[in-house]
Amino acid sequence: MTIRAVLFDFSGTLFRLEHESSWFDGLLDDAGAPMDVREQAELMRRLTAPVGVADDLSEEMQLAWEKRDLDPELHREVYVATLRAAGVTGEGMAELLYERLLDPAYWQPYPDTLEALRRLSDAGIPVAVVSNIAWDITSAFDRHGATVLVDELVMSYQEGVIKPDPKIFLLACDRLGVDPADTLMIGDSEEADGGAAAVGSVVAIVEPLPTAQRPTALLDALTAHGVL
Structure with a gap:
């Protein structure tokens, strides 16, 4: 053949998608402490190899997750939701991380x-x-x-x-x-x-x-x- x-x-x-340590500057975990290396690695997994990520989401967001690659707005909504579910709860932080996903420089x-x-x-x-x-x-x-x-x-x-x-x-x-x-x-x-x-x-x-x-x-x- x-x-x-x-x-x-x-x-x-x-x-x-290759991240820099500066991505996580100012990001705090649920206890108010800076995210450690393990937590940072989990966030990157969610952005680059998100197997099982939808398990943490609401039923509505799980359905959206299945269709995320068909609609840019839906994609943004569901990724921001999963980052928040992973502990990125600071104001605007999940959105900031999401924008890195779309930046060709990374x-x-x-x-x-x-x-x-x-x-x-x-x-x-x-x-x-x-x-x-x-x-x-x-x-x-x-x-x-x-x-x-x-x-x-x-x-x-x-x-x-x-x-x-x-x-x-x-x-x-x-x-x-x-x-x-x-x-x-x-x-x-x-x-x-x-x-x-x-x-x-x-x-x-x-x-x-x-x-x-x-x-x-x-x-x-x-x-x-x-x-x-």
């Missing part, structure tokens, strides 16, 4: 992201980014000169469909002009990105580790599937 196109997830795959590419995209571009292999996201990620690619290396950005909030729904993978393949069976999907979530298997695509899963701890996973996945 020859891979003729590659689909990538965004968060935890090509880029990762989204860092993995060490091999640009090389992988360049090598695919040089080889004439079309690329689409397929993301469950509620804000325009173009600015993150622009910041690193990577926009020209991506043929399509398929974002859930613009398309009205989220992974693992097969429709979003079919849409990406259609825009690239390729058969899904000739496509490799690389992502960090078996649940979401693994949905590409339902349309016949090959799926490779990478770990959403901090960028410094994952230097070659994308290149390794592309090499393992004979793309590079």
Whole structure:
């Protein structure tokens, strides 16, 4: 089998939200003390890998959580609610942290992201980014000169469909002009990105580790599937 196109997830795959310690300046826990390293790590988990986050929310917010990547306003509302549920209760603090989530300056590419995209571009292999996201990620690619290396950005909030729904993978393949069976999907979530298997695509899963701890996973996945 020859891979003729590659689909990538965004968060935890090509880029990762990398925080600075200054983010938490002035943030106090429920006892009025500065948040410790463990509490800071939990807040970052909620922003970057929010598995099980909705358990802390009201029934109404849990329903909203399921649809958050379809509506920017809903996304903001539910993320602010979950940050408050995690103890970020100071006036305006949850909103401030949420704004960091949307700032391209804090989204860092993995060490091999640009090389992988360049090598695919040089080889004439079309690329689409397929993301469950509620804000325009173009600015993150622009910041690193990577926009020209991506043929399509398929974002859930613009398309009205989220992974693992097969429709979003079919849409990406259609825009690239390729058969899904000739496509490799690389992502960090078996649940979401693994949905590409339902349309016949090959799926490779990478770990959403901090960028410094994952230097070659994308290149390794592309090499393992004979793309590079």
